[in-house]
Amino acid sequence: xxxxxxxxxxxxxxxxxxxxxxxxxxxxxxxxxxxxxxxxxxxxxxxxxxxxxxxxxxxxxxxxxxxxxxxxxxxxxxxxxxxxxxxxxxxxxxxxxxxxxxxxxxxxxxxxxxxxxxxxxxxxxxxxxxxxxxxxxxxxxxxxxxxxxxxxxxxxxxxxxxxxxxxxxxxxxxxxxxxxxxxxxxxxxxxxxxxxxxxxxxxxxxxxxxxxxxxxxxxxxxxxxxxxxxxxxxxxxxxxxxxxxxxxxxxxxxxxxxxxxxxxxxxxxxxxxxxxxxxxxxxxxxxxxxxxxxxxxxxxxxxxxxxxxxxxxxxxxxxxxxxxxxxxxxxxxxxxxxxxxxxxxxxxxxxxxxxxxxxxxxxxxxxxxxxxxxxxxxxxxxxxxxxxxxxxxxxxxxxxxxxxxxxxxxxxxxxxxxxxxxxxxxxxxxxxxxxxxxx
Ligand SMILES: C[S@@+](CC[C@H](N)C(=O)[O-])C[C@H]1O[C@@H](n2cnc3c(N)ncnc32)[C@H](O)[C@@H]1O
Numbered sequence: 290x291x292x293x294x295x296x297x298x299x300x301x302x303x304x305x306x307x308x309x310x311x312x313x314x315x316x317x318x319x320x321x322x323x324x325x326x327x328x329x330x331x332x333x334x335x336x337x338x339x340x341x342x343x344x345x346x347x348x349x350x351x352x353x354x355x356x357x358x359x360x361x362x363x364x365x366x367x368x369x370x371x372x373x374x375x376x377x378x379x380x381x382x383x384x385x386x387x388x389x390x391x392x393x394x395x396x397x398x399x400x401x402x403x404x405x406x407x408x409x410x411x412x413x414x415x416x417x418x419x420x421x422x423x424x425x426x427x428x429x430x431x432x433x434x435x436x437x438x439x440x441x442x443x444x445x446x447x448x449x450x451x452x453x454x455x456x457x458x459x460x461x462x463x464x465x466x467x468x469x470x471x472x473x474x475x476x477x478x479x480x481x482x483x484x485x486x487x488x489x490x491x492x493x494x495x496x497x498x499x500x501x502x503x504x505x506x507x508x509x510x511x512x513x514x515x516x517x518x519x520x521x522x523x524x525x526x527x528x529x530x531x532x533x534x535x536x537x538x539x540x541x542x543x544x545x546x547x548x549x550x551x552x553x554x555x556x557x558x559x560x561x562x563x564x565x566x567x568x569x570x571x572x573x574x575x576x577x578x579x580x581x582x583x584x585x586x587x588x589x590x591x592x593x594x595x596x597x598x599x600x601x602x603x604x605x606x607x608x609x610x611x612x613x614x615x616x617x618x619x620x621x622x623x624x625x626x627x628x629x630x631x632x633x634x635x636x637x638x639x640x641x642x643x644x645x646x647x648x649x650x651x652x653x654x655x656x657x658x659x660x661x662x663x664x665x666x667x668x669x670x671x672x673x674x675x676x677x678x679x680x681x682x683x684x685x686x687x688x689x690x691x692x693x694x695x696x697x698x699x700x701x702x703x704x705x706x707x708x709x710x711x712x713x714x715x716x717x718x719x720x721x722x723x724x725x726x727x728x
Contacts, residue, residue, distance in 0.1 A: 293324060293331040293332045295394075296318065296324065297331075297336040298362065300314060300332070300336050301365045302361065303318075305361060310621055311622065315332075326506075334377065337469070340622040341437060342368070342372060342376070342467070344626075346368040348434050349371060350367050350368070352418065354402065357402070362392075362396065363392060363402075363403060366388055366392050367406055370407045371407070375410075385411065389403055389404045389407070423435065429444060436460070436464065439625060442628075445665045446615070453705075461713040465619070465713035466618045470520075471504075473501070473503070473520050474518060475500060475524050477499070477516075478553075478560075479557075479560055485513045495716065496696065496699060496717050497521040499528070500524055515556065517552055521715075522710045525710070525722075526658065526660045526722055529708075531553075531557040531558070532691050534558075534604060534605030535563070536563045537562050538655075540603060541607070541647075543598060544595055544608060544609050544610055545578045546571055546575060548567065551578050551581060552582055555588045566588075566589045567589065567590045567591065568595055570592065572592050575591075595642075595647070598650040601649070601652055603651055604655045605656050606647050608643055608659045609661075610639070612668050613632070614663060616661070616710075616712070616721070617718040617719070640668060641672060644672060644675075645676070653728065654727065655726070656724060657725045657727070659722070660720055660723075661720070662719070663721065664711070668721075669721040670707055673707055682728050683728070684725070685723065706723075707722065708722040709722075
């Protein structure tokens, strides 16, 4: 083993064949590989890069192999080769030679074709290839290929941006979606984590007041009590509910796995004696919630569906709903290829059911925060409008004002009450939040 290109190929094949998330597989694959640190970085760059840019690389491959059926392994090898040619500082001859040698080991008969495709791509150059595959295509398709996003995702993101009058920023958003995100840490309240991270010289993040930026491997920093890896957008979701909810009351994290926000809620209410229930139907994800929580503080992890939450029982509920994940494609590059418009229909049905259950579970005067790591309108504002229409006892609070109370420098729109963070503006995942109060 222990050829970084081979490790990246095996990893991508597993992601494709088993529908796994690359971020969940990567660390165990690297551990088993026994590769030195420098090669581990190469595996990550190769695999994330080839996965992000796969639509564009497939266009190049299809252009040069008309009518040919390629095995999944050969296609992934070509994507890895193209990524080295066009987006890494690997000399062309090494990118081509290494890819061809790798293909020879599992499909000798395809080595000639792989050699020819990569050589022709190198000769043509990136700009010429992109020009050829986008020529005479409609604008949405050109954007889809140029920024490697499915067409329907580009269209849905434009609709979401248009709600804020930002439709013209679509290319900035797509570019940001292809960036490698910084690793964000959260310093949980009630711990000395903030002080410890400041003393270590870490830079605070811009969006969340409890965030720090980790450069390099964050593993050693996680030994500090109260330090977690968490996107700043996710931190703000939990902080928004903590800003308004009764911290001495009973709280529910309705869709809690793997527990990132549960840990923050638990730490935030502990001092005032609040009680937290965390629901999660998938047992292995419920176990991750248990691991994320502080065992010295109160919290119940319950394996179960949000639809079964106890009625009229909670002062504050976080409903961080299962969603398309199209707001966190930087961290989960495969999500843009996995989700289809058809799957959205299933997700929106579950979101509506969970919202209904959350309203029933909420006590009068309590707060419900509905959030998604997706800006897609049918998962966000449409859901909020539907639940408000069905329940006159609910009122929509201004989540943007709450967020500005947490961080006055966050640039948020004044013309709406639901909040939408944007990756290109806030450098967070594109989290959506609606804060609802039961009268
Ligand atoms: C977006 S994730 C939650 C992320 C979590 N809040 C965090 O910050 O770590 C959505 C979770 O909802 C769970 N889920 C799916 N269907 C559910 C249901 N009917 N009731 C409750 N949770 C559900 C999924 O298993 C998944 O773990």
